[in-house]
Amino acid sequence: MSYIVPDEQYSWPPGWRILPNGAAIAADVLEAWRAVPVAVAGDCMGRSIGATGLRPYHPDIHTPVCGRAVTVRTRPGDNLIIHKALLMAEPGDVVVIDAGGSTEQAIVGGLMRTTALARKLGGFVIDGAVRDLAEWDEGGMACFARGHTHRGPAKDGPGAVNIPISCGGLVVMPGDLLLADADGIIAIPVAELPSLMPKVQAHLVKEENIRQTNAREKGDSERIDTLLRSKGVMV
Incomplete structure (x- = not known):
């Protein structure tokens, strides 16, 4: 396995967690939800659930994003743990990052976009900043973020993968279905999909x-x- 699963013999350093991905979501379920507008899903969930303050940084904003959430919490301005999450994420997964809303340093850029493209990921949702906008403008990889800056990240940590996070005010659990389109971003617990x-x-x-x-x-x-x-x- 490419991640560490803690047991009674292992104690995580303060601020660190690297936990397994959530269960896979069936392909037919993903395909059905891909056709659902975020606004409609939000209306059916009470009209008050969804990320705010994030904007798309990719040109093909009318192509919906639909995939399993791999969640990341990182120290603002640091992207070491995000690199680990990219290596854990599987094709179609959406990497959802809580960077505290900071836009002082970019935590995802063009080089990480290259990794995501090679791994056929579903996209990024980042409560933080990105850079290398010309590369994102080439399309092919969805990216929603709070802002952008040329200032680059550190790689010191700490951080965590696949824990509950808040991204733009949206609570996201590892393994949730993440929907995003030109209107916004929403996360749906897998257990609620059949009834919703x-x-x-x-x-x-x-x-x-x-x-x-x-x-x-x-x-x-x-x-x-x-x-x-x-x-x-x-x-």
Whole structure:
């Protein structure tokens, strides 16, 4: 194995953890969720879940990102543990990084992008900074980050792989399904996927009906007036 699994004989140095990846997500499940817009998934999860403050740094933003989350927590400005996570991640996995939101030093750049491309990863979601924007602009590897700077990282640690993290205010557990598109980023616990999908499908049908009504009648006055009346507004 390329990572260390702790046991009763091993004590981690302070601040370090390197734990196994979450269970694989079936290919048919990933394919089904790849077609779900992040906004729709978010609506079905209460409309208040998702990362904020991150922006795409790749040109093909209309190609959705959908994969198992490999989570990383690192000291701001340090990327040693991220390199280890890239070596652990498998094809299609999305590396999700909590770097404390710092944009003073880039923690992922063009050389790491090359590794991710070679390993056929699904992308990066980084609560921190990137650099080498010209390389990200070539496409082929999704990257969402809080900002960018030319200032490079240290490689001292500490850090952790596959622990619960917060990324842009989004709680991400190792092994979660990570969805990202031009609208935003959301993580879904795998155990919730089967019960959530019917809600998503019903929501898509509902939205399409509203869309057709808006186009046909130049707005859905009955739906809006019904909502207003429910608030006690006489219309």
